[in-house]
Amino acid sequence: MNSIRLLSSNRMSGFGRCFLAMIFSVVSCLHGFSITTPENGRQIVIQGTVKSDEGEPIPYANIQVIGTVKGTLTAVDGSFKIFDLENGDYTLKISAIGFKPIYKEIAISGGEAQELNLFFEEIGVEMPLISVISNKDRVFSRVPGSVSYIDEKEIRTIQPISGNEVLRRSPGVHVVDEEGLGMRVNIGIRGLNPDRSRSVLVMEDSVPVALAPYGEPEMYYSPAIDRMAGIEILIGSGQILYGPQTIGGVVNYITASPPLEEEGAIRIQGGQGGFFSGLLNYGNTFGNTGVQVNLLRKRADDIGPTSFDITDLNAKFLFDTGAKSELGMKVGVYDESSNSTYIGLNQVMYDQGGMDFTRLAPDDRLGVSRYSLSFSHQYRISEKIKLRSIAYGYKTTRNWNRQDFSINNDNQAPSDWTGVMWGDMAIPGGAIFMRDGTGNRNREFEVVGFEPRLEVAHDLFDLENDLIFGARILYERAFEQRINGTKAGVKSGDLVEDEVRTGHAFSAYAQNKINLTEKFELSAGLRMESFNYARDIFRRNFPEIGIRDTSLLAQNNIMEVIPGLGFNYRPLQHINVYGGIHKGYAPPRTKDAITSTGDVLDLEAEKSWNFELGFRAEPSSWMYLEMTGFRMDFSNQIIPVSESSGGMGFGVVNGGATLHQGVESAFLVDLSRLFSLKRTKLNYDLNLAYVNAIFSEDRFKGESNIKGNRTPYAPEWMINSALTFETNEGLLFRLGGNYVGNQFTDEVNSIEPSANGRSGKIASYVVLDGMLAYQVSQWNSRFNISVKNLANERYIASRRPQGIRVGLPRLITLGYEYKF
Template sequence: MNSHLRKLTISLVFLALAGTSILAQNSATIRGKVKGKDGVAIPYASVILENTPLGKATNENGSFKLAGVKPGEYILKISSVGFITIRQNIKVDAGDLLTLSFEFEESVYEVPQLTIIASRDQLFTKIPGSADYLSQAELKLLSPISGNEAFRRVSGVHVVEEEGLGLRANIGIRGLDPDRSRNVLVLEDGIPVALNPYGEPDAYYTPSIDRMAGVEVLKGSGQILYGPRTIGGVVNYITANPSEDETVSLKLRGGQNGYFSGLLGYGNTFGNTGVQFNLLRKQADGLGVSTFDINDFTGKINFRMSDRSQLGLKFGLYRETSNSTYVGITQVMYDQGGNDFTNVAPDDRLNVNRNSISLTHNYRINDRLNLQTMAYAYSTTRNWRRQDFSYSPTASNLSGVVWGDTSIPGGAIYMRNGTGNRNRQFEVAGFEQRINLEYNLGSINNELTAGYRYIYEKGYEQRVNGSFPTSDSGDLITDEDRTGNAISAFVQNKFKLSSKFSIDAGLRAEFYDFERHVFRNKFGGEVRDTSIVNGSSVSEIIPGLGFNYQLNRDINLFGGIHRGFAPPRVKDAITSAGVVQQLDAELSWNYELGLRTSLTKGLYAEVTGFYLDFSNQIIPVSESAGGTGSGLINGGETTHEGIEVGLSFDLSEIRDVQYNVLLDVTATFQNATFAADRFQNIGTESVNLSGNQTPYAPQTLLSSALTIASPFGLTARVTNTFVGEQFTDPLNTVVPSANGRIGKLDSYFLTDLQLIYDFPKVENLSINLSIKNLSNERYISSRRPQGIRVGLTRFTSLGIDWTL
């Protein structure tokens, strides 16, 4: 770890010195502040000097500074989600220091949708707890090929690569298991994307980062307004809204091994109607172990029905075919080298089809009362053909294809002449209404949010066993459906006790009724038709309390406590034999206390301490988590404690420089352990897991980014990521098994380089060169679902962005 940190320090110091050594000559500086009509600062607004490469986002206080501006006349463009774009003509001379102030007006063309931070809920004043926002400008600088690269920039978030491209995100927050992002509520424009949000919260479909305008991550007590899962946090992907003028955008990127990503967008506003359409095509042929084809079409239409009423329609069609597989290589194959991206099951195929539609309505009853309504429905088909295999040379029905070293027990993979086709279809329909009311209670100003939501979900599952490696049909082994109905009601009130101090008190009630109906299964080795039906329900009251205290203009204190809640998956709570397992809901008390501050001009910092106390954490033992596929178990008491740190240093805020230099660092130091006696049988021995670390919870996570933007159009960025060592099983096994499925994961260090050139004389045209894993570090990213997954090696891509 010391060598990794030394590399990080040297690279940052070297590049920082390079950037700070160039002082402004014969140039001007533009600085300013952006706020709303209510006087509240607008962070993360995009500030661009048109027809130049100069631009940045406003900081947490709504301020910005553009240095190194050549003398001349320009148009300054300022934009943000939910507001009318500002364009102002300016003229600067050499040596000028121009100070400006801007006031946003809310856009009437915005599609009404639920956002956590990016719209009018500003980070410092309204969010009761820690939160992060990745803006469109940040995503451009990252040039991500997957969402994993974006989430690594957020403190407290750990992502595990499964196939290197992030087709299925595995996100863990504050030491929680990242498997299939089950402990995270994932939304797109405020609407759930999980297969079934309550009964099957698995991220087999993940929104493509390529088409996003931003990403929100909420970890504090404010998440109790959302649901059903309020344990780790909320991730909300934000898509672009219709543009005010006709806009055609094209983003193309190509790289090694047939990698291609192309996004074509069209937006316009016709009278009271705004439209935005995006078509994404993404593919690769042998990138790592991955081959895939993705077509993703989305559309947004906004109808301005009156000055107070807006209706939004959104729809999406997603089609994916990939060679995704569960089986990875063995430890023996990894140690021998040269086998990192061996595809041991080349005939495995995963097809994911998703259709979605939503209607959102925003009605401003008066200046202090607003009603939001959302209705949505989506269906997801996830059919997966996976070839059977064994680690035993005496297994039945062997195909003769063998991978690995047969001389070592467990060191070889024996492929079999058969498939298990896991065919699943999911349906979801939801309806939500919430009011936002500003009112006075005596001398105290208040903001009330209250509402309810209803979600209906249904899942159909079949397993069909084929007789050869490419069989899509065969013997029907299992056939069932699972149905759930959920109702929740929520209320949260912000008490503005003074201009500097506010308290948020909230409460959510959850009720989930579910049923499992088994039509066919294997009983005592015999497959037969049946009709087994059983059901159960879960209910919980979920409180939350948070505060914000603006000590002075530069220091903000925040903190909170909330109840963590997540219902068990239906097929784990009720067995295939119809037995109710009495599997408890996942419950915790989550605490945090933090500080946001401007230490000095240009230097911003945030420090958050957190403590998660689980009375019962659910420990996955499903196939996706590397287990036997038998579901989940009550894991008992666990605790997660740690500190998250974020630092941002903007050199242009301190002195006039010809090059804009920005350095930011995030760090997470955490410890997630089993907190009470819990025993696991190993042969004839019973081992107490108390004090052991929970799986896939690295104690150290570090990320840094140094960005240097030149006045002639070139921007360079170096991003570093450090992930500490982690255990992969509750026993904290250090020595890896021969088959690679358990054993400690060593720490690893990644460096990415992005070069972006904005053509000074061509508006909105840029090219970018991206090199991921610059040092070509070899590392194991995961030992599950069924064997070693090796992280992506050095990857180079070239892209072009053009907006007309």
């Protein structure tokens, strides 16, 4: 009961008390509204329930009337209703993750309602993944925190060229474009700094994808959205089972599992700037073995400031190893070559216009390769006990060749100037001089992990309980070298830095969910994290001495216990109130906690206490509402000053106390149900977030006390909205919009931009996207045209890493998909 006591204490903020009152006021209104709302004269033609073969109701099962736009999701009790179908013969498809699809023939005649009681049969063999929320037990009303699940249909409707477009569909998620294609995803949740997604645990099929999850959690590799079947985003106390980061949230990319029968697809998309994306996937089951393979080729010659070439091959294998167990295997190979760069426009170049996507350093080249292998296993010890295990290993190579450049207030050209200058020498600090030298930053990362998890259904205190406990063992090693070339674009030269960083992590966790009543559930969890890390330096540049071989070895160990408590309360079938409290935690990066001279710094882990209170409601069959209030109170937030975050490359600093408070909300209206449209589907949705993220204690930068200032890259307002229109004839239209409020880029909240463009206020902006698709069922084909940034809005997406990044201009692509 700790969370309830804290939320109702006298020390609770005025914001918290107001939001708590608002929650109960809204729920009270919805209580009455849900009882009295009529069906507006609409005709129920099909209704019923969906249950498991054991008689348990299946919530959020997908009911689809094939060949029409009609469909729905089952309610928490497994019930469903379908309205306003014309007389005729139809086929229903009922599907849910973890169960075999049900196909049911239905004849509608004379307006008589059909009553159906449907029973799912479990898939005999399923991919044994440790998913975040999307498995057959996925019940959003039982998750003690804010959750989002973006399915494959929604991804295809967005028709994204970047995963950033999809992630923005989740309330409270701020994604900063770097090169416009999402190859280096920068995710910030609830006002946290988005640089390289350091405060978010990002996974693919439950396997971490960061370079080194503990010691260097940067996202230089991002899973390609083109091949995804869904994305899970979990925020709040429900993330206590995952780690090491439990501050921002968990993002889990989901790929398709092997199907029971043969199926496949060819999908291509092409457009301006030589952009091309081609995906081939094939799946089938041969005897006791299921296979799912996909190959992605993606490239562009000139998208914004970037050219790139990506090959991404993935394969899943599912083995039926007996009546009680399944074994899954996944193999991935990724290769990328791009002219990604850190250097951006300075302020005068942006103000004068005409150079938004000029390649300032055309010889800069980033190569990323990744090889991954994972095994997942599930063993059903009994009806109430399951053992899930996952073992994984991956190797990521990130070699970045970047040309040197110089900026100074006197606009003095360096001695090794190539003769290429950008900007304006008449403005102090307004010139960028390109130097005849290259910094080759070569890094290689190895990660191996193993996680067994036991899931037990038990009857402690004669109540229904679900217990999960497990352990996580992880080993990571990073090799880093810097080679300075004496010419622009060369990969050879002088070795000036050489080191190895290693880390051993152990984590143990347990969470028990208890149904105190039919309407009230309480979840309590605890996780222990232990991380032992070392930095072994073989060569470095010593001040006033120069480059020397050396042998500097330093190591340290940190340990933390992370508790979490959450609840769910369902006063009515269509209303769910949830809340929780958990300790946020993220270990310091190894290269920040141990200096380049081998000194172990007193750099604390990033810690916070996170509170959440919200509700989900479906007051009518045509309306869905969700609202969450949150408070994240940091005793010490880590502020990055790395090159990627626009700093000078010295890692991070203790940023001191910060406070993040706000509200997230989601609103969906099915206008076709509201207005009884029979042959069309019309939806409107709105995701809105207000975030007030500030430095909450006295701290001085020069003579300025930054207490009360907003934290960098934390917009106060974020809005994502879409209007979707679909017809029985196969036509689909989507108009979407994304609004990002103004942002500050430094701790002192500078408004006037610096000459180099790296600091200064970023103005708010709106980007509109449109998509038109046509499904030709008899050809198993789908055609589409997508327009990104319809209004051709010119805006600053970021002032990082080292200068202004302009958002992508209007981009038109055409696509085709064939399924077999």
